[in-house]
Amino acid sequence: ADELSRAFELEGRQIFTSVSIGIATSAARYENADEILRDADIAMYYAKETNKSYVVFDQIMHARAVSLLELETDLRLALERDEFELFYQPLVNLDDVSLMGFEALVRWNHPSRGLITPGEFIEVAETTGLMIPMTVGLLRSACEQARAWKEEGLAPESLIVSVNLSASHLVQRGIVDQLRTILFETGTEPGHLKLEITESAVMQNAEHTINVLNKIRDLGIRLSIDDFGTGYSSLSYLHRFPIDTLKIDRSFVGTMEDGSENGEIVRTVIALAKALKLSVIAEGIESIHQFHQLRILGCEYGQGFLFSRPLPASEAAKLLVDSSRWQNILPPN
Numbered sequence: 001a002d003e004l005s006r007a008f009e010l011e012g013r014q015i016f017t018s019v020s021i022g023i024a025t026s027a028a029r030y031e032n033a034d035e036i037l038r039d040a041d042i043a044m045y046y047a048k049e050t051n052k053s054y055v056v057f058d059q060i061m062h063a064r065a066v067s068l069l070e071l072e073t074d075l076r077l078a079l080e081r082d083e084f085e086l087f088y089q090p091l092v093n094l095d096d097v098s099l100m101g102f103e104a105l106v107r108w109n110h111p112s113r114g115l116i117t118p119g120e121f122i123e124v125a126e127t128t129g130l131m132i133p134m135t136v137g138l139l140r141s142a143c144e145q146a147r148a149w150k151e152e153g154l155a156p157e158s159l160i161v162s163v164n165l166s167a168s169h170l171v172q173r174g175i176v177d178q179l180r181t182i183l184f185e186t187g188t189e190p191g192h193l194k195l196e197i198t199e200s201a202v203m204q205n206a207e208h209t210i211n212v213l214n215k216i217r218d219l220g221i222r223l224s225i226d227d228f229g230t231g232y233s234s235l236s237y238l239h240r241f242p243i244d245t246l247k248i249d250r251s252f253v254g255t256m257e258d259g260s261e262n263g264e265i266v267r268t269v270i271a272l273a274k275a276l277k278l279s280v281i282a283e284g285i286e287s288i289h290q291f292h293q294l295r296i297l298g299c300e301y302g303q304g305f306l307f308s309r310p311l312p313a314s315e316a317a318k319l320l321v322d323s324s325r326w327q328n329i330l331p332p333n
Contacts, residue, residue: 020047021054083109087310097326101160104142105310143188154320162194167201176215190220198226206237217242246273250284
């Protein structure tokens with residue numbers, strides 16, 4: 001390890017490298033060499049994931065590897081069988097608690113495990129290349145739903161449906177043409193669609209991202225930076241991104257009442273958004289006190305369990321026709 005940690009010269013420059021080693025011992029009583037190599041390989045990848053120089057294989061790693069392989073197989077079948085469904089969480093105007101749109105959130109209707117939330121499968125979808133085809137299908141579904149609500153006379157002209165776009169999708173060649181095709185084929189007006197991109201994703205290759213986002217914005221699609229404050233945005237870049245909205249991460253909103261610095265972070269993000277002429281959405285609003293605090297701070301929009309959990313499309317449609325929803329949480333005049 002000491003030898004590997006030393007710098008080596010490449011075209012006159014000093015280069016440093018690291019090492020990840022997977023170890024499988026003979027104590028496991030292997031019957032052939034392939035099994036030893038398999039388990040050493042599993043341990044090596046675990047070492048990489050945990051940023052360790054070496055890891056000794058154990059059976060827990062094997063069970064995890066088998067579970068991930070099964071999940072990947074199930075994901076591929078889920079794409080073929082159209083097992084993914086969008087749930088819709090309301091986006092609310094905090095001034096008058098009117099409904100301004102929905103965030104579309106994916107759920108997986110697994111044939112044996114039931115409804116699975118993204119936290120259990122998104123990482124695997126990313127690492128296996130399944131994220132892009134899955135997102136294309138979800139974008140199409142969200143656009144079709146927005147058009148259907150409009151045709152049924154349920155959706156106001158200002159209704160927005162937000163869909164999350166992954167970092168891998170953002171850098172995919174042809175993404176702008178792909179979005180243009182989806183809008184055309186679903187008959188969706190671009191202004192009804194908003195794409196949410198995480199703060200870390202937009203900063204991975206900032207100059208390229210600015211170019212891509214400008215082309216997406218030229219289509220008429222709105223753009224939002226999600227989970228703002230949790231990544232590593234540079235203010236020198238932020239004003240150059242052609243975005244419409246900053247979204248305050250739930251981790252800050254959820255602890256506003258604790259007297260911690262997170263309340264000040266929320267205040268600062270709202271002030272920054274106003275300075276940049278951006279709208280701001282707070283996510284994870286769960287209490288009336290948080291709701292009132294955000295209104296006082298001048299936050300324009302919000303979402304969270306105080307208003308509604310993510311709902312199937314049929315349940316979300318009921319919110320579109322219920323004009324009295326949430327009126328009881330407004331402060332008295």
